[in-house]
Amino acid sequence: MLSHLRKVLAASALSLAVATAAHAADKHKVAFVPQLIGIPYFNAMEAGGNRAAKDLGVDFIYSGPVDTNPVDQLQIVQNLIDQGVEAISVSVLDASSIAPVVESAKAKGIKLFTSDSDAPDSGRAVYVAQATDEGLGTTIIDELVKRVGEDATIGIVSGEATASNLNAWIGFMQKEATAKYPKLKLLAPQFAGGTAERAAQISGDLMAANPDIKAIIAVASSTCPGVAQAIETAGKIGSVIGAGYCSPNTARSYLKSGAFSFTVLWDPEQLGYLTVWAGKQLIDGKSLEAENKISGLEKPATYDAAKGILLLGPPAVFTKDNVDKFNF
Amino acid sequence: MTAPFLVARNIAKRFGALTALANVDLEVRSGEVLALLGDNGAGKSTFIKILAGAHPPSEGEIIIEGSPVAFSSPKDAAASGIATIFQELALSENLSIAENVFLGRELKRSILGIPFLKRREMRQRVDGLLQELDAHISDPEAPVGSLSGGQRQAVAICRALNLNAKLVIMDEPTAALAVAETRKVLALTRRLAARGCAVVLISHNISEVFEVADRIVVFRRGRKVAERLAAETNHEEVVSLITGAHPDVRALEKTN
Amino acid sequence: MNTVRRSGNGIFSMNGREWSLLVACLLAITIFSVASPHYATSGNAVTVLRNSVELLLIGLGMTLLLAMGGIDVSIGIVMGLAAIAIGRILGADGSPFLAIVAGPMAGAVLGCVTAAVVVLGRVPAIVGTLGLLGVYRTAVFVLLGGQWLSGLPSSLTDLLSTTVLGIPVAAFAIAVAYLAVWLALRRTPYGLHLLAIGNSEEKARLSGIPVVKIRFATFVISGVLTGIAATFYVATYRNVEMTIGSTLALDAIAAVILGGTSILGGRCSLIGTVLGVLLLRILQNGLLLIGIPSLWQPVVTGVLILGVLGFEAVSNRLPLARFQRARA
Numbered sequence: 001m002l003s004h005l006r007k008v009l010a011a012s013a014l015s016l017a018v019a020t021a022a023h024a025a026d027k028h029k030v031a032f033v034p035q036l037i038g039i040p041y042f043n044a045m046e047a048g049g050n051r052a053a054k055d056l057g058v059d060f061i062y063s064g065p066v067d068t069n070p071v072d073q074l075q076i077v078q079n080l081i082d083q084g085v086e087a088i089s090v091s092v093l094d095a096s097s098i099a100p101v102v103e104s105a106k107a108k109g110i111k112l113f114t115s116d117s118d119a120p121d122s123g124r125a126v127y128v129a130q131a132t133d134e135g136l137g138t139t140i141i142d143e144l145v146k147r148v149g150e151d152a153t154i155g156i157v158s159g160e161a162t163a164s165n166l167n168a169w170i171g172f173m174q175k176e177a178t179a180k181y182p183k184l185k186l187l188a189p190q191f192a193g194g195t196a197e198r199a200a201q202i203s204g205d206l207m208a209a210n211p212d213i214k215a216i217i218a219v220a221s222s223t224c225p226g227v228a229q230a231i232e233t234a235g236k237i238g239s240v241i242g243a244g245y246c247s248p249n250t251a252r253s254y255l256k257s258g259a260f261s262f263t264v265l266w267d268p269e270q271l272g273y274l275t276v277w278a279g280k281q282l283i284d285g286k287s288l289e290a291e292n293k294i295s296g297l298e299k300p301a302t303y304d305a306a307k308g309i310l311l312l313g314p315p316a317v318f319t320k321d322n323v324d325k326f327n328f
Numbered sequence: 329m330t331a332p333f334l335v336a337r338n339i340a341k342r343f344g345a346l347t348a349l350a351n352v353d354l355e356v357r358s359g360e361v362l363a364l365l366g367d368n369g370a371g372k373s374t375f376i377k378i379l380a381g382a383h384p385p386s387e388g389e390i391i392i393e394g395s396p397v398a399f400s401s402p403k404d405a406a407a408s409g410i411a412t413i414f415q416e417l418a419l420s421e422n423l424s425i426a427e428n429v430f431l432g433r434e435l436k437r438s439i440l441g442i443p444f445l446k447r448r449e450m451r452q453r454v455d456g457l458l459q460e461l462d463a464h465i466s467d468p469e470a471p472v473g474s475l476s477g478g479q480r481q482a483v484a485i486c487r488a489l490n491l492n493a494k495l496v497i498m499d500e501p502t503a504a505l506a507v508a509e510t511r512k513v514l515a516l517t518r519r520l521a522a523r524g525c526a527v528v529l530i531s532h533n534i535s536e537v538f539e540v541a542d543r544i545v546v547f548r549r550g551r552k553v554a555e556r557l558a559a560e561t562n563h564e565e566v567v568s569l570i571t572g573a574h575p576d577v578r579a580l581e582k583t584n
Numbered sequence: 585m586n587t588v589r590r591s592g593n594g595i596f597s598m599n600g601r602e603w604s605l606l607v608a609c610l611l612a613i614t615i616f617s618v619a620s621p622h623y624a625t626s627g628n629a630v631t632v633l634r635n636s637v638e639l640l641l642i643g644l645g646m647t648l649l650l651a652m653g654g655i656d657v658s659i660g661i662v663m664g665l666a667a668i669a670i671g672r673i674l675g676a677d678g679s680p681f682l683a684i685v686a687g688p689m690a691g692a693v694l695g696c697v698t699a700a701v702v703v704l705g706r707v708p709a710i711v712g713t714l715g716l717l718g719v720y721r722t723a724v725f726v727l728l729g730g731q732w733l734s735g736l737p738s739s740l741t742d743l744l745s746t747t748v749l750g751i752p753v754a755a756f757a758i759a760v761a762y763l764a765v766w767l768a769l770r771r772t773p774y775g776l777h778l779l780a781i782g783n784s785e786e787k788a789r790l791s792g793i794p795v796v797k798i799r800f801a802t803f804v805i806s807g808v809l810t811g812i813a814a815t816f817y818v819a820t821y822r823n824v825e826m827t828i829g830s831t832l833a834l835d836a837i838a839a840v841i842l843g844g845t846s847i848l849g850g851r852c853s854l855i856g857t858v859l860g861v862l863l864l865r866i867l868q869n870g871l872l873l874i875g876i877p878s879l880w881q882p883v884v885t886g887v888l889i890l891g892v893l894g895f896e897a898v899s900n901r902l903p904l905a906r907f908q909r910a911r912a
Contacts, residue, residue, distance in 0.1 A: 038725040038826050040732065066721055067830065161879050190878040194827035197817070198878075201635045205872040208628045209620060225734045225823035233820065253735020382790070403792045418790040420780040422850040427776050432792035434773040444771050 027059045030279035031080050031088045032115060032272070033073060034064040035163070036194075040249050041221050041268050042091075044328035045116070048272025055296050056280045061085060068160050068194050070094030074101055077112075081105050087279035089128065091116035095164040098122045111282040115275040116268075117165035118309075125282055126308050128275045130266040131315040133165065136245065137172020139315050140264045141181070144215050144243055147261055150181045152214035155206040156189040157199050157227055159220025166219045169245065173217070187213075192223050199226025200233070207234055215261075218244030224263070228254035248318050248326035255320040262319045268328055270297055271312055278310055331394065333358045333494055333526045334379070334410075339388035341374050348374045349550045352388070356495060361517060361527040363537040363558075365570055366547030372530050375547070376497050379528070380412035381405030403432075411493035413484040413501060421473030425465065426454040428472050429487045457486045461516055478509030485516055495526040502536060514540050534566055546570055553577045598855060601844035601892075605859035609866055616870035623873050634820065636865045637754045638663065639835055641813040643843075643857045644765045645806030646836040651769075652802050653782040653849025654709040656698060658717040659810055659836060660829030664724050666690040666814035670740070671733040671824045680740040687815035688808045694720075695807020699800040717833075724826065733824040744819040754816055761809060766854055768805075778802060782849030838889055839864050863888075 032049055034042035046062045053060035061080070065072035070093040080088050081104055088105065092098055092114050099122045105112035106123070115128035144154060156173070158166050170189050177184045187210065192199035203216055203226060218227040224246035231242050232254075241261040242254065247268075254260035273296050281288060288303040288310060299313040318326065332355035341349040349371045356362055364372045377383045379390070381399030389396050392408050399405045402412070419428050430450050436443040451468065458465060463482035465475065472483055481501050488496045498517065502510040517540050521527050531537050537544060538558060546554040546569040554569045554576060568574035572581065598606070617624040642659055649656055656662075669690040670683045702712035744753050769775035777798045780788040789795050818824065841847055842863065843856025867888075868881050 036826070038728065066725065067827070188875075188877055190872065192878065193831065194825075195830060196821055196823050196825045196828070197638075198831070200821055201631075201868065202872060202878055204631050204635075205869050208625065208631060209622050209873040209875070211622065222825060222827060225732065225821065225825060229821045229823060232822075250732060250734055257735070401792075402790055406792055412790075414790065418787040420783045420787060420791070420850075422779055422783045423776060431776060431780055431788075434776065436773060442767075443773060444767075445773060445776070447771075 028283050029059045029061060029085045030276050031061040031085045032275055033077055033090045035091045035093050036068050037064040040247050040328055044268040045272035048269035049276045052273040052276035052296060058280055060276055068093060070097060077101050081110055086283050087111040089113050089115040089275050089279060092119040092164060094162050095119035126278060126310055128278050129309050129311045130271045133168035134172045136264060136315050137169045138176040140243060141173050141176040143262055143317060145181055148214040151183045153185045153210050153212050155187045155213055155216040157202050157216060157218055157223045158189050158191050159194060159222050161191040194222050196226035199223035200230040203227045203230035213240055215241045215243060221246040221250060224250050228259040231259040247328050248323045249328060252323050255323050262317050264315050264317055266312055266315050273297055274301055274312055332356060335391040337389050339385050342386045347550055352552045356526045356528060358526045359521055359524050360542045361521050361529055361540050362543045363529045363531060363541035364545050367570060370547035371550040372547050379497060406491055409494035411488035411491045412497040413488060414499050419472045419480055419483060422471055425468050425483050426450045428483055429454045429490050457489055477505050478512050481513045496520055497528045499530045534563055548572055553580055602853060602856045602859060605863055609863050612866050612870055616874055619874040632865050632869050636861050637816045638813040639861045640758050641761055641809045642832060642836045643839050643861050644761055645809040646840045647845050647852050647854055647857045648802050649806055650840055650845045651782045651849060651852035652778050656713045657833045658713045658720050660832030661717055661720040662694045663810045663814045663832060664828035665694060665720055666811040667818050667824045667828055668727050670815055670818045671736055674736045674740055678737040678739050680743040683740050684815055688811040691807040691811020692804055695804035699803035703796055703799045728826060736822040740819045741822060779850055842892055
């Protein structure tokens with residue numbers, strides 16, 4: 001019943017979006033379905049998508065669930081398919097359940113691809129990656145070791161246990177730790193869902209359970225404020241450092257207070273741009289080069305044909321020194 | 329004879345196209361038990377709901393102690409001294425006896441503008457009423473849901489008395505009771521009248537009615553078809569009035 | 585008809601369910617203390633209590649709503665909206681005193697809105713508040729405009745984390761709220777009317793109880809308590825995220841039902857609600873401290889509720905209960 005309500009809301013927002021888009025008549029349509037609307041991260045992707053749409057002369061449709069609910073997300077994708085949007089990109093919430101939707105898109109000749117969060121075995125056309133999962137996982141561990149040393153206990157607080165991108169990053173963190181830093185002790189990941197309250201509670205409990213903990217990694221952007229707040233509340237600024245994958249806007253005050261040492265991410269505005277660019281290429285039937293110079297982006301995007309991954313570039317590290325240069 | 333407590337004049341009630349009640353004239357006197365008899369659907373229940381303020385009449389007027397009244401809710405009727413004990417009793421099973429007796433009219437004292445319950449006084453008043461009615465209830469703090477049917481009737485009657493009711497309407501008070509409990513409730517009914525209350529009683533049990541009622545009114549097909557003093561009629565006549573076999577009723581129904 | 589004796593005639597008097605909850609809490613604490621050396625510390629006790637503050641306040645209101653035969657599944661998002669009001673005021677001029685007033689005020693206004701829909705609109709509470717859940721959620725998105733409120737000034741935190749006579753302000757607030765709700769429920773006509781409505785709205789109306797007024801007031805009281813909860817939320821987390829409060833309503837309902845309040849109305853236990861909240865929070869905290877991933881915590885909660893309700897269903901079928909029902 002609850003999710004039905006959400007679907008109705010999302011569907012009405014969607015039909016509104018499509019109605020506005022249809023107004024501009026005859027342009028190619030590229031859609032992006034985020035995991036959750038209304039958060040700064042996906043807002044920045046939307047902005048990049050709009051910029052690309054203008055540059056490339058396509059219509060850009062942005063619509064997603066109001067909660068991190070995989071079923072609602074699939075419903076929205078299915079609606080876009082039914083309305084004949086030619087290229088649809090999805091930041092996948094649940095990789096295991098998207099394959100049937102990809103099938104139904106293919107049957108209609110619609111290009112369905114993933115962006116931001118992948119579903120590798122779903123048969124999607126391409127995955128537009130912000131950074132490799134490997135790059136993100138290793139970067140955060142390497143940066144942490146630089147700050148707390150090799151001989152340290154580190155906690156991990158993630159969001160939804162079903163988010164494939166978050167799980168992939170955690171996997172590479174663990175791999176990097178085992179391979180390069182045998183003394184580093186990574187605690188089992190904890191899942192806070194979407195709320196800062198729960199993330200703060202879990203972080204507080206982690207610090208209580210592990211008095212020797214040196215750092216806590218906030219994996220989902222929604223868990224960053226909770227982790228940082230818990231470190232501040234526990235009076236552990238300086239002795240426990242927070243780090244995570246969160247936007248400069250979200251982390252800014254925590255970077256400045258010292259509760260957070262750094263965050264690792266990429267520029268989602270650029271990712272949104274690349275997503276719409278990729279959608280246009282797919283609609284036009286153009287193949288992707290190993291290296292693609294795109295006028296609207298800062299760095300060339302590399303394409304791995306074997307894995308079907310179009311990569312934005314290496315991840316960026318934000319600290320209190322450079323955070324004010326970004327606004328997302 | 330004293331003036332009647334309540335006079336109902338030319339009362340009619342229609343639900344859409346359906347006429348549930350027409351041209352009912354009735355007087356209710358203090359200190360007297362008036363029984364309403366009639367088949368299912370004869371209009372007794374509709375009539376008492378109008379007296380109780382639960383339904384407004386479509387036509388006619390109700391006069392209490394000489395002045396016409398118009399009830400828009402059970403609360404209005406209660407304010408005029410009419411208390412109704414519905415068949416389903418309208419007791420809150422989760423509350424205690426005292427809480428039920430005072431529900432909606434609690435005794436309270438104001439502390440800093442907040443109304444607090446006077447719990448001890450309410451308990452004492454209810455204990456007194458129960459004693460007066462000779463109703464024995466072992467645990468007055470128990471929720472009413474754990475009481476027997478007869479005990480619940482006693483609570484409902486206490487509630488009516490506590491409202492200072494001058495007219496108590498009882499809708500089939502003995503319908504679901506065992507023999508011993510029935511006797512107690514009938515005794516309670518007489519005691520109410522002895523206190524000077526007017527009592528209107530609905531019943532299906534004619535022998536019971538002869539046991540407690542002073543006057544008997546028979547309803548049939550939404551009309552009042554007969555009124556008799558209990559002392560001047562008998563079981564057979566009342567049955568024929570209810571079934572419509574009585575010549576008076578036949579004559580009446582022919583003319584209409 | 586349930587013939588269980590009403591509990592709570594004394595301010596802390598307890599019935600069987602409440603004793604079993606207390607035993608469950610103590611049992612959990614004992615097990616966790618044995619299993620983890622970090623569990624039985626004063627710091628951790630403070631953590632558990634601090635994590636319980638919002639849920640306790642919201643739980644008290646939810647107890648009244650359920651006792652009345654009502655419910656409010658939107659209450660978590662109501663807290664979110666009140667938190668936005670508080671956060672905006674804090675962000676604008678940082679005055680903590682204005683912010684303290686803003687929470688309960690916003691809660692009262694939202695309580696009026698909910699009451700207007702459910703009580704005046706004659707919509708079943710579950711349906712009406714589900715509808716409002718969607719509306720309030722969207723309002724959160726719109727009000728936050730895609731930007732979380734994070735890194736709010738610490739003035740409110742400083743004010744509410746002080747102690748009076750060695751007792752934290754939050755503990756005072758909860759004690760006062762508990763006392764006020766208990767007095768209203770057990771010592772004023774309002775409480776009797778509320779329970780009568782919960783037993784049967786029709787009978788309550790026939791008894792001359794102002795049903796509409798009582799129901800309206802109860803939604804407003806619940807709103808005010810939720811507004812106070814929002815004040816503590818903002819003080820604790822200094823952050824208002826998009827998904828704020830999304831799990832609170834269900835947690836509150838779970839705690840209240842665990843506490844012995846009937847989901848059908850007419851019977852409630854305030855002390856049971858307090859113990860229910862504490863049990864939930866003790867389990868959440870303790871499971872993590874003994875190393876069980878947070879992913880499993882909802883399972884434990886769910887099993888607990890099913891266990892309690894199942895036990896009740898079975899014990900109601902025992903001969904004694906049958907005998908009592910037959911009498912009733």
